[in-house]
Amino acid sequence: MSKILKVSLIGAEFFARHGYYPQEQILGNRFVVDIDAQFSASVNMATDEIANTLNYEQLHNIATEQMQLTKQLLETVAHGIADEIMRRFPYILQLSVCVKKLHPPLKGQVGASAVTVIINNAN
Template structure:
């Protein structure tokens, strides 16, 4: 029987300077990132071994690096995270990377705007 594993990082918060408008890149804003990845169980028994699974600490580190690279579009931010995750963990079958900008500079109160990139690799 084939088993799938899903690993997630939910609502990781970062301060970054992404935005289309110059003011957004100067002032910065808070963003949250959620990542969900599925993959085939690589070994019949994981034996509680961190090296045999997708490490969500690595997902957080990848996201932190990507959030430091200022981009105009949330799509570009999410795609950059997805690309680096897939490069480091090529055995992932499905990946979803959601980036939300908290309190975006819009007329009226908006909790967040967001983009999700989906990768189906297998």
């Protein structure tokens, strides 16, 4: 019997300077990142060892590193986070990274704009 585990990081908040327009990069904005990573649990989880799972602290560290790299597009930010997670943890079967820009500067009240990247590595 194979077991699939999903480790999630939900609602990680960041201040960053991503934006297409120069003013967005000057002023900055609040962003929220959600990450879901699924992988095969090939070891006995009863051992209660962090080495047997995907450490969500490491996922947060990757998101933090990538959020500090100013980009114009949310798509580029989300891809950067996803690519780095897959580079460090190639055993992930499916990965979803959602980056939300809170209250984007639009003509009207908008709670957030968002981009989600989904990588399916299960073959």
